[in-house]
Amino acid sequence: MIVRTTAAITxxxxxVAGTGWRSKRIILGGDGVGFSFHETTIDxxxxxxxxxxxxxxxxxxxEGEGTLTDLDNNVTYELAPGSMYLLDGHERHRLQARTQMxxxxxxxxxxTGQEVHDSDGVYPLVAVPTS
Numbered sequence: 430m431i432v433r434t435t436a437a438i439t440x441x442x443x444x445v446a447g448t449g450w451r452s453k454r455i456i457l458g459g460d461g462v463g464f465s466f467h468e469t470t471i472d473x474x475x476x477x478x479x480x481x482x483x484x485x486x487x488x489x490x491x492e493g494e495g496t497l498t499d500l501d502n503n504v505t506y507e508l509a510p511g512s513m514y515l516l517d518g519h520e521r522h523r524l525q526a527r528t529q530m531x532x533x534x535x536x537x538x539x540x541t542g543q544e545v546h547d548s549d550g551v552y553p554l555v556a557v558p559t560s
Contacts, residue, residue, distance in 0.1 A: 431460060435468055443542060449475035458539035465539035471495070471530040480521040484536045489513045493530030498523040 435453050438444055443454040449472040456466040471477065471493070478500070490512045497514055498505045500521040506514065508530070516522065524530070 431456065431462075445542070450477060452534075454540070454542050456539070458541040460539075463537070463539065465536045467534045467536070467540075469532045469534050471524055471526040471532070473526055473529045476523060476525045478521070478523045480519070481516055481536070482519050484538060484540070485519075486516045487513065487535045488515075489533045491531050491533060493526060493528045495524060495526040495528070495530050498525070 433455055435455065438453055438455065443457070445452045445454065451470045453468045454465060455468060456462060456464070458465060469488075473493075490508050491510055494507075494509050496505050497508055500523055501518075502520075506512075508514075508524075
């Protein structure tokens with residue numbers, strides 16, 4: 430059994446921030462459960478483009494409002510608490526936050542915590558370390 434709090438991982442290597450966003454990686458690939466689980470916060474009045482070419486991501490918005498634009502199909506969706514989106518086709522997408530948005534995210538395959546977005550917003554596929 431794994432029990433963690435976001436308070437306990439704040440300020441550790443599991444707490445990763447970029448310009449206008451922060452990701453607290455609660456479960457990572459090294460935990461050996463087949464997915465990773467993150468709490469991600471997007472700053473109000475910010476815009477971010479991502480493309481998870483190597484991962485499927487499910488996102489559940491628990492706080493805030495904004496839009497999600499599918500850049501592959503030029504479709505925009507309104508997001509509010511209770512919205513969920515699944516990037517099962519590796520869609521390039523843009524998030525625009527009107528207010529601070531807090532999301533719970535699941536990645537498969539799991540991220541290891543060492544990934545950094547490249548210039549296209551992509552996480553590279555990093556092998557999960559084995560114990």
